[in-house]
Amino acid sequence: MRNKLNVLFICGWYPSRVLTNNGDFIQRHAEAVSLKQNVSVLHIITDKNCTKNIEFTSKKTNGIQTHIAYVKKTNSRVVKLIQFCRAYLILLKKVKPFDVVHLHELYPFGLFALHLKWLQKKPFLISEHWSGYLTPKLKNRTFFQKIILNLITKNASFICPVTQNLADSMQHFGLKGNYIPVPNVVDTKLFLPKKKEENEFTIIHISNMVPLKNVPQMLQVAKKLEIEIGAFTWKFIGEKIDGFSSLIKDLQFKTANIHFINHIAHKELVKEIQNANVLVLFSDYESLPCVILEAFSCGIPVISTDVGGIKEYFPHNFGFLIETGNKKELLEKIKQTQQQKLATSKEMHAYAKSNFSKEAIATIFSDLYNKALKIKY
Template sequence: MKILFLSSWFPNKLEPTNGNFVQRHAEAVATLQDVEILHTIGDFDQKETYIFDDKVINGIRTLIIYYKNSKNPIQNFVRRMKAYKMGFAKLQKPDLVHANVLHNNMLFAVYLKSKYGIPFVVTEHWTALRKINQHQTSSAIKFIANYIGNRASALLPVSNDLKVSLENLGIKKPMKVIPNVVDTQLFEPNHSQSEVFTFVHISNLIPRKNADKILNVAIKLLKEGYQLKLKIGGDGETKTLREIVKKEGFENQIEVFDTLTSPEVSEKLKTSDCFILFSNDENQPCVIAESFASGIKVISTNVGGISEFFPSDFGILVDEPNEILLENAMRKLLNEKEITNKTEIADYAEKTFSKKAIAEQFTAVYEKILN
């Protein structure tokens, strides 16, 4: 089958990690199907109206069209749709479109269905559409999500929490939960035991990730005499974290790092004992699945769809991003003497999140629609 991936978010020169979970889904599907990717994004700094970036990335033809951004949202929308049309003309005609994120960009999938009769499915990741957040999300966004969703052949949210939320928006189409994917050949356990129990946090370090709270708790435990290490960082602002570590004098116990490549993320995870995610809000974070694939435990806030893919003995879920709850969870793991069964954790990830598992689930949906 020829499958065209369209996405509202996708890694590009302006935002190198944005929507990388969509890219991973496409790469999984490409193990079984003939996949191409089309993405458009506005750039305020470019002189030309359109720039075509057409290349093969990880074996998949990926066409990203940059259009000249303006302060006029209507002009931007018109340019974006024109960019999609020009890009589509350069690619093979697909049997099915796999759209991602119910943003107005995906009106192009509706256009392709009406003009050429090409069916489309939508994978949804967007926290703005979670039921708990819908009161803060604009009526226009919700209207467009409903309009596109009810013209799709199927909706494929990454968590049941999001599935219930899409139903709450009034989307009546068939839905199936298919989670994010992990490259289980890259993310795998390191079976040696670390000398000092090591926690790790990797994110984009935006405020809702609460990296500062994780750092505060680690410093408190170190001051109490606990033997631990913390590795913390990602593609966000790390200056403040570094200053706090230096001021408190824990440079030997706490490592702060900047943006990592995927192999570097894998190395950080497999050489740690526990990943910490302490967000106010999430859907189904790839990094928890990557941690399980690396055979390590996880402490996480119990938000979004996290608990749906979190066996009870693989870590600790806390009810809210409260430092006392995190401190109790970290203490519990530090005081535990049992050896983590890395193979059991990694096997669960292989069955649940591997490219093979995800590609087979998507393919079954495509076949049902096309047959």
């Protein structure tokens, strides 16, 4: 048996003391890869509470050796760049010898991947999750940034966006390279189907509740649903009710139970999904939301706007894809979910396990690492 490879994750996003859930989908990628390889993480983030210019932590989290640098906040871009580079070089000395780099977030952390390729001859892969590359919301970049982005992608062994749609958008943006989409990870041993109790019809929405998620529009649909079917429960998980209490008061719900639940741990989230009848996303744009894959793993159908690469991993009988902003269609599909026979929970879970489990993703990335290193089986 070949020895395990040593893989260095360089991450622009990753859970830390500043943002405890930022980039948790990258953490799940790291945990998946660690089933077959040795993984270390290098992450740098600005911390307004830093008393020193740079503070360092190194600890093992969920089996991953994690090295994080916290940089003191500054309004100077030049100072910030210098501090980030200093932090990177110091963290690099803390990392055990590695064979291959796995980059998460193309810019600016891709500069560190280039440094390692050019000076240490370490090949690198890129995983990209950022919906900002999607054509409808394509962000403006300076001419200099576009040159750097192209330099990074051209030097990568593989570029692995989470969907083909994101890959197409990145190439449309002019980023050339060897694209192989690899989806997000689901802990299919945690997100399991569960027999439901005979409670009232329950809808669930999980997000950070930013404007593009269209929570007010979903609340308006909830009011119309109440008028048509009477009692049901709709849980909004990820934010407190504060920003929506005025609208809820105006809508005057009588029989519908509308609950807002602040962010909860993964184990608690599993219970909420398992006890729901349907997950609803009504976003203006997305890449590949982990919550959809987690719902499938729990055997729960999904209603989502047909945006980003969602349809690439959405079997026809697992729920419904609807037009962006179409509240009437959302209402009809919620009612249809109550009536139409969809795939069984067992079928949904089996699909999730085959495509998004830690084992499945670890196998894909391990194969790409070997190809990048030109290791033959």
